[in-house]
Amino acid sequence: MNARTSENASFVAWRAQAQQAVETALSNWVLPGAPAGLGDAMRYAVLDGGKRLRPLLVLATSEAVSGDAAAAMRAACSVELIHAYSLVHDDMPCMDNDVLRRGKPTVHVKFGEAQALLAGDALQALAFELLVPGDASVPLGLSVALCRLLALSAGADGMAGGQAVDLASVGKSLDLPSLEAMHRRKTGALLQASVMMGAATGQVSSEATAQLQRFGASLGLAFQVVDDILDVTADSAKLGKTAGKDAACDKPTFVSLMGLESAQQYADRALAEAHDALSQTGLVHRDVLHSLADWVGRRDC
C-alpha cells in the first residue's frame, strides 16, 4: 500500500517500526502450540503480510494521548486478531468463497474448512484474552473498557451485523444511506474502535473523544470507498486478493452506486472530514494520525 502522493519520511519510519513491533507481538501471542494443527492455522491466518492498519491506528492514537504503551500493544493486537478471524470466516465457501488473501491461499484452502472455522473462533477468544492478561500489566478499568469497545465493535451491532447486511444485499441496489450504514458496521466499527481503544489507554477530554469518534468514522468510510474503487481499478497481484470480486458477486458498492469519479470525490471528502475532526481534537501530537489517514485515503493497493 503506497500512497499516491509522496509521504512524510518520519511517518514512513514510524510505520515501519510500528508494523515490526506489531508483527513481533502477534508472533509472541499467537503460539504454534495449540493442538492438532490449530495453532499453525491461527498463525497462518495472522502472521506475515497484513498492512496492520488497525493496530497502527490503536498505537498512533495511544501515542497522541500519551497513553499506556503496553496496554496499547495488547489492544492493537486484539483488534488485529478480530480482523484476521473475520477474514478467515469471510473467505469460507459459505461466505465469499475466496481462495486468495494477502497473496496466499486462504486458510480454508490451506487447512480445510473445519480448521478454518475453528481457527477463526479461537482467534476471537484470543483477542479478548489479550485484554485481560491476568497480571497487573493493564489497569482493571482499562481492561474492561477495552473489552467493551472490542465486543461492541465485533458483534451483532458492529462487524458481524454489517456482514449479515452485506450478505443480504447481494444482488440488490442500496441507496447511499443504506450503503453507508452497512459499511459503518462491517468495516467502520472496528476501525473506529481501533481509534477509541487507543484513546482509552490515555486521558482524553470528552470533546476530544467526540472528535476522535468522528475521525474514526470518517476514516472508516474513506477506507471502504477506496476499497471499492481499488476492487475495480487494481489487479489481484497488487491487492493480494481477488480483484473485481464485488462486481462478480453482484454486491452494491460506492462505485456501482455513483460511478468511479464520484466515488473518488466521496473518498476525498471523507478523508477531508477525518482530517478536520482530527484537527479539532486539539491534540498536539496528531501528525502520525494525520499521515495514517492519508495512507488510508490515498492508498493504491
Added chain:
Amino acid sequence: MNARTSENASFVAWRAQAQQAVETALSNWVLPGAPAGLGDAMRYAVLDGGKRLRPLLVLATSEAVSGDAAAAMRAACSVELIHAYSLVHDDMPCMDNDVLRRGKPTVHVKFGEAQALLAGDALQALAFELLVPGDASVPLGLSVALCRLLALSAGADGMAGGQAVDLASVGKSLDLPSLEAMHRRKTGALLQASVMMGAATGQVSSEATAQLQRFGASLGLAFQVVDDILDVTADSAKLGKTAGKDAACDKPTFVSLMGLESAQQYADRALAEAHDALSQTGLVHRDVLHSLADWVGRRDC
C-alpha cells in the same frame, strides 16, 4: 434430562426456578434487533430448549460461595452463549454436518450456512460483552477475572483446541489419556470454567478453589462419558439430536474404547470423585452443586 434415581424435590424446584431465570435473562440479552435476520438466528440458536447445565453450574457455585448474584447471572449467560455458538458452528456441514439439535432443525438448516457462521461469531462477541456491562453493576476486578476464565476456556487451549483434536481423531483409536485430554478441552474446559466463574463471584479460600477445580474437571469428564453412553443407548427423539452419530462418524469414544459397562463404571467413578472434591471444599451450602453433579452423571438424555 431426568435422573435415573429419584431426585431431591428442593433441587428440582431450584433447578426449574434457575432455568427460568436464565431463560428470561438470555431472552433480554440476545435481542432480535440485530440487522438482516442475524438477531433472529442468534435467538433461535440460544433460546428455548437447552438444559442450561453450564449456567446452572455458575449460579449454584455462586450461591455456594455467597457470590454477587447479578454478576453470576451475567457469567451464567455468557458461558451459555459460548456453548450455543459452539453448537451452531459444530453442526455446520464442514464440521459434524448435523441437521437436528434440541429437537429442531439446526441453525444452518434454518437460516443458511453463512448466517449460521455469523450468528456463532456474534454470539461469542456477545458473551464477552455481557461480562463488561459498561456500568458499575459488576466490579472491575470481577469483570476482568470472568473475561479471562471465559476466554481461556473457549480458546485454543480450551474448547476450540479440543474440537480441533476431535476433528483430527476421526477414524483413529485414541488411548484413554488421549481421549481424556481431548474431552478435558472440548467439553471439560467450559464446564470447569462455569464452576470457576461462579466461584469468582464470591470469596473462596485457595484450598476450596483447588477442590472446586477438581470438582469441575471430574464433572466435565462424567458429563462426556455419559454423553458417549447416551449416544449409543438413547434414541434421537429423547436426545433432541441425532443419536448414534459418534459411531457413524467413526469417532473414538469412551464406549468404543472400553465398552458400555466399563464406560458406565468410569462415569460412576468420575461422579464419585466430583462428589468427593465438593465435600472437601468445606463449603456449607453445597447441596445444590451435589445434586447438579448427580443430574449430570445420572441423566438419561
